[in-house]
Amino acid sequence: MELLKIENLHANINSKEILKGLNLTVNAGEVHAIMGPNGSGKSTLASVLAGRETFEVTDGKVSYQGKDLLEMSPEVRAREGIFLAFQYPVEIPGVSITNFMKAAVGEVRKHRGLPELKPAEFLKLMKEKKKLVEMTDNLAGRSVNEGFSGGEKKRNEVFQMAMLEPTLKILDETDSGLDIDALRIVASGVNALKSADTAAIVITHYQRLLDYIIPDVVHVLYNGKIVKTGGKELALELEEKGYDWIINDLK
Amino acid sequence: MNDIKKDNFLSIYKSEFSSIGKINDNGQKALAFYKQTPFPTTKTEAWKDTDLTEIFTEKLSDAPFFDLDESFFQNFEMPKAEMLRLVFVNGHFSNALSDTNEACDSLVIKDLDSAIGSNESEINQYFGKTNINEQNNFTALNTAFAKNGSFISVKKNKEINKLIHLIYLTDGRKNSAFSQIRNLIVIGENSKASILESYVSLSNSRIVSNAVSEIFMKSGSNLEFYRYQVENENDYLITNTRIEQGANSHLQQYIFSMSGKLIRNDVQVNINGEGSTNQTNGLSLADKTQHFDNSIQLIHSKPNCESKQLFKSLIDNEATCVFNGKVYVAQDAQKTNAMQSNKNILLTETATAHSKPQLEIYADDVSCSHGSTTGQIDNEALFYMQARGLGKQQARALLLFAFATEVADSIKNKAVKEWIENLIDKRLRGRNIIRECKHVFFK
């Protein structure tokens, strides 16, 4: 089943074109990896999908579960099951992870027609998901991302992902800056959420994450477009040879 | 020109001193001071961002006393704590609304007017002794003519567990009126108390309130002092406060300015003994054309003391908030540790913040810092929260609430903390983020 279909997507920031006619189709049950040199537009794609208004979509279509994604506000996209694990999660002083998640889970459940969780049920859910990413109670009581290490921030992203049970997960360099243990925890968190009805787009620079999260499809994004698509062996090839051979082919 | 302004107030009283004014002839001296001192204008340095002109444009009457029955409080949102309470209506004591029955012999809690008779020696010992009487025209006017206010005296070595709630209600009953309150608070050696002051307006007519407080903290004493100010849209509130801190005393002070046309809080704390600490926090939530001004002076005269200040404002529409904070460290006050921080969020392009944190240091071995930031709401954080499913309004409310309640984080009295957080939350809800809050104090 087709979950996401991007056709000829063009997007600008400050009148500079970053995405230049991007096409991508993701089916339920699949894991797609997007790789590519810095500055290619990978984070831009993730932001556009999440609904960030600083990016202006100038052309193209995005349909998600058959609906026009670009018509939806960021919060409606989240409630409809799109989750972006940010490359650079922001700090929110004074708002504890627990309170933040209480509000977020409440909104998402309301939208999905699910009953409100009782306090005890919410705490149970928190406990379960914290365990999944090996998050300490101490961290959950703190303000969202405030003073967190790089690894703690990424772990918090995966924790929130687990809490909100999204349908389309987008992970933007969630592996960057993680040591091998943290990487394994994050990856197993992501794998635990895998199902036949959901899909994931994993943006990464490194093959090593793909040892844990096995992709069905690997894309190379370069200069605002998908320039090559292959199976998981493409990631190995990129690891070995870099991107130059693909870029040179384009010329 | 100034005389017209002065006469405006004098004509209210026809030079009749109140019993407070008659204490040791203070009123006479204060009146002489008043007559020769002009009211501040925006050319006066300490008032340059706060324009009082409008106070003088309308003739004010003496705010009358009227009684309310106790059922009145059924609609009040009160802290969920055991309380002793003094209530004043337009500066007059309301016996019916007050509740001091459960007061123990550890403290005196009564209206100042009756304390003049019953606690004469203490009144003579403390009243006017902070030199606040002739601080400015408002304190002088108050000294000569204020009719009543709170008198609290905690004996030595006592811990008062009940919350002392002082409630100052005003209601001009359709007239523009002037109301004054005069307070005297003494916390005895090694004693401990929590005092909450609520300044609440009940009317839509213009009320000008002028409150003066003197607080003496004896050595080893502990005081949590909260001030909640919720006036109506036409109301002016001017408060002048002097606090004398003895050795090893600990003060935590909070000023919550929630609404009013113009609020000016002048607070001076003199730290007169070693080993003392002071935390002075303030939160201003201003919208429409409201104007709130906190002018705080912390004077370190003795070594080994600590003071921390955190003042925050959320400013919406065309509102203005002013923070003037001065920390003065005398030559003797070595090893002073002083921190001062002012943070403002402007919610519109027409909102204004004036911030002037100042350090004046004459000792060489001190650790002092100050800082001030004025910015907008964090759009990155807003987007992050939206991306988790929160609506924009909800995300905003959560961010602003978090920003605002930092001021209350250090409150030790749980009931007061919960109460004030709830009131802040209410104030921040509604279409305009900071909503009409005429009745925020009510359930």
Ligand SMILES: Nc1ncnc2c1ncn2[C@@H]1O[C@H](COP(=O)(O)OP(=O)(O)O)[C@@H](O)[C@H]1O
């Ligand atoms: N806020 C911004 N303002 C201006 N240019 C931006 C902004 N964000 C990204 N860009 C530019 O867009 C291009 C793509 O960036 P990005 O999507 O972050 O790439 P990637 O994630 O692939 O490294 C880069 O050239 C970057 O400089």
Ligand SMILES: [Mg+2]
């Ligand atoms: Mg990126």
